[in-house]
Amino acid sequence: MSENGALPHRGRVLTVDTMNPNVKKVDYAVRGPIVQRALQIEKELKEGVKKPFEEVIKANIGDAHAMGQRPITFFRQVMALCSYPQLLDDNKFPEDAKNRARRILQSCGGNSIGAYTTSQGIDCVRHDVAKYIQRRDGGIPSDPDNIYLTTGASDGIVTILKLLTTGEGRTRTGVMISIPQYPLYSASIAELGAVQVNYYLNEEKCWSLDISELQRSLQAAREHCNPRVLCIINPGNPTGQVQSRQCIEDVIRFAAKENLFLMADEVYQDNVYAEGCEFHSFKKVLFEMGPEYSRKIELVSFHSTSKCYMGECGFRGGYMEVINMDQEVKAQLSKLVSVRLCPPVPGQALMDLVVNCPQPGEPSYQTFMKERTAVLSALAEKAKLTEEILNTVPGISCNPVQGAMYSFPRITLPQRAINEAKAKGQAPDMFYCMKLLEDTGICLVPGSGFGQRDGTYHFRMTILPPTDKLKIMLHKLKEFHQTFTQQFA
């Protein structure tokens, strides 16, 4: 039936049978069926339908502002000034915000954020990004020519994967990704028709990465494809581990030995909570390993405005730094990004502020630091809280949330629940999460959306709700798990 009630007189051009088969294979659990259902339930609640809860708590996606986190004042002041430069005459805005806005506007065509920028991103922003990286990595040089601004990190990741995907059959590009992974990777691999090569993180060792597992996975993959690229997420999503320096070195040696292109997703670089953990960028470790590695290994690392303490997801800002890329390929990359014209300019401006934040001595410094620290320490507290409460529940076991914004606890499901899920054609943890949503209004993503070892079950929940709400949520979860376990015992 067509939407206007009459039967169409001709067949549709575009049906599921005739559409791009790669698109059909794409899966993105973070916004999958659970989330669709959560939206429906929200509507039902609004319409007055009775539920055993009053609101849906969405812990499915790393969307800090939606969970009530306030924007960093300084960032928004500069953005407002850039959007409406008449405000530069308003004495309510601090001078450092005005200076930043003027500088950004001066580097925009016609002094307007409404102009296109170069496809690689605004020159002065790329310079600021390079300086930030250099500072962050203890002085290791970063070249603005290697910086590409992106539409969120996702855009950069997809673009680089696009360059790398080639070959047919056994020569088709294989992309090594961690399991569990952030499903952007599996989705992009499916869309590009590349081959997904899984390496499993070690849940028993706090989701750390084993080189022997990398080796196993690579060898197995070489039987049917050409593994060319290794993707790392550090700090981990959904698993929250922070890689040790030693582990990063080992990964780099492995990539060197096996001639793999490295992609390092470092969007949670400011989100490190656990004592004794520290963020090490792949770039820094690579250069500390000496020129034998630093001149050869092809590495792209990604950052974004969406996570860390700012959580500005809606601006779709990000950058990537591209190291040791073949010069001709780099020209191809520049050409490819030019087709989309440029990343959104407000996102570029915001990225600039993240890498060029208020400095001691500037009028906004104190407020900025206060806001930044408040966000990060609240996250650290919630990371700890989540782990502690979850581990008190029999049948749930949760690794420490060392970093990022998620916990990924393992859940023990009764055999009867597993059978019932299978009978419904559902993954058992999907069945669990769906029931959790219907009974308690808590929206989580089943582990099967991220990948997990066969026979294990998990869910991903963000630690973003405010502490009070998080506590309520964790206690509801605890009760639900106990009831669920009894019900299916």
Place this chain on the structure above:
Amino acid sequence: MYRLQLLAARSLIAGALDQFTPLTLTSSLTGVRHKSQGPSVEKYGQMRFSTAEAKVSAGRLDGKMREKSLTMDTLNPQVKAVEYAVRGPIVIKAVEIERCLEEGGTKPFSEVIKANIGDAHAMGQQPITFLRQVVALCTFPELMNSPSFPEDAKWRARRILQGCGGYSLGSYSASQGIEYIRKDIAAFIEQRDGVPSNWENIYLTTGASDGIMTILRLLVSGKDSSRTGVMIPIPQYPLYSAAISEMDAVQVNYYLDEDNCWALDINELYRAYQAAKQHCQPRVICIINPGNPTGQVQSKKCIEEVLHFAYEENLFVMSDEVYQDNVYAPDCQFHSFKKVLYEMGPEYFNSVELASFHSTSKGYTGECGFRGGYMEVINMDPEVKVQLVKLLSVRLCPPLAGQAAMDVIVNPPQPDEPSFKQFHQEKSSVLGALAEKAKLTEQILNAVPGIKCNPVQGAMYAFPRIFIPPKAVEEAKALGMQPDMLYCLRLLEEKGICVVPGSGFGQKDGTYHFRMTILPSTEKLKVLLGKVRDFHISFLKEYSALE
């Protein structure tokens, strides 16, 4: 031969040739990079990290040079095939020249005038005050208390923020876009067309380009003779050819009729379709109306014919209507494909699959940097729609500032609101100036012998045909470049004017064109056109003397 050597000696041609052989192109880029990165990195690595280096056992890399894993040979071949002239070699050269001028280099001109891209603000057009007020309020809601912002702007900002998670532009929106805004867009379309529009058919996008790519991505399938063919006008906006290359679909050209003011000839559609059916499966027809780069505005009758053709041949219709507010010729009017389809009756309206695209980048707002846009998709199979939403969700959502800007465009100040007068005045002034410049461009270009320019009925570009003397054609061919590329490169080097060669958009064999925007200020546009005239005359003289 003598001519060739002479040419090669010109810095311009040497540089231009570089652009055509990737090897030399990149070596010129590397030159710059070596200075900034190479040596310093080496030195740094050796000095400070000698101990770390010592830990690496010598045999680890088997002593052989590590090959790059990603080279031109191992690069995705579809990426290699992509071309995008609007930001191609000419523009790279223009940026180089600008840098040279900044550094005090001497050229026969004092500035580069960029008429290569539809970037209104970069050419001095001022933003619409109301739009920017709303965006500023959304960005920094503390401004809601400021008396210097009008109530209608505050009201719109509040409404947009209410549609955002946590009332923040910093949250993700639904992947289809903010629900409120989708409803505003549907209301706008309904008002524009007098035809019902369902907000659930509206998808916000990251500029129109993003929407176009997404729909094409859904449509591309099959192998060999069943591979999806995409019918596009020639000349076209090269986003289409680039997307088709990237997705490895088959480009099916239909030629616009230059002698008939770039009108679309239905017989030509049939010809192109029949020819393409021999080697692929044409499944989609793309229309750009008003035309880019050709500036024509389609008549209602012509749109009817296209829709009938699509209906008969079972084609998906993609209608790029980003220039819908840019109609200048008094006898022309914008008709949306959606409206015409409706008026053709339910048999058509209930069956032809149509996606139409709009954006914040053109019209009278020219807000390119916000990357705002939407598409309306009708008659799409519901199951495919589910797939579309899933595909969009992987990229999470279009930028919220762009969504907000789009909302202002579809929901502008009304006559009884405080900002109406100023808004209306700013809008008319932009559109009035564009109309004037469209006329001016056509007139001045047509006064030059050897240049022939169709009326710029709409959009933002002139696409004049230029006569290039046979000797110049020969010379370009010997240099391995398109004759109009040679022409445009020399125009850039000698006059500082940056326009895009017609070959980047496609044209009938043996004809040559360039695309220039009509966006520079009237004064600058006159200077630009005068320079084009002078250049063209001396170019003709130079090469005719060689006959």
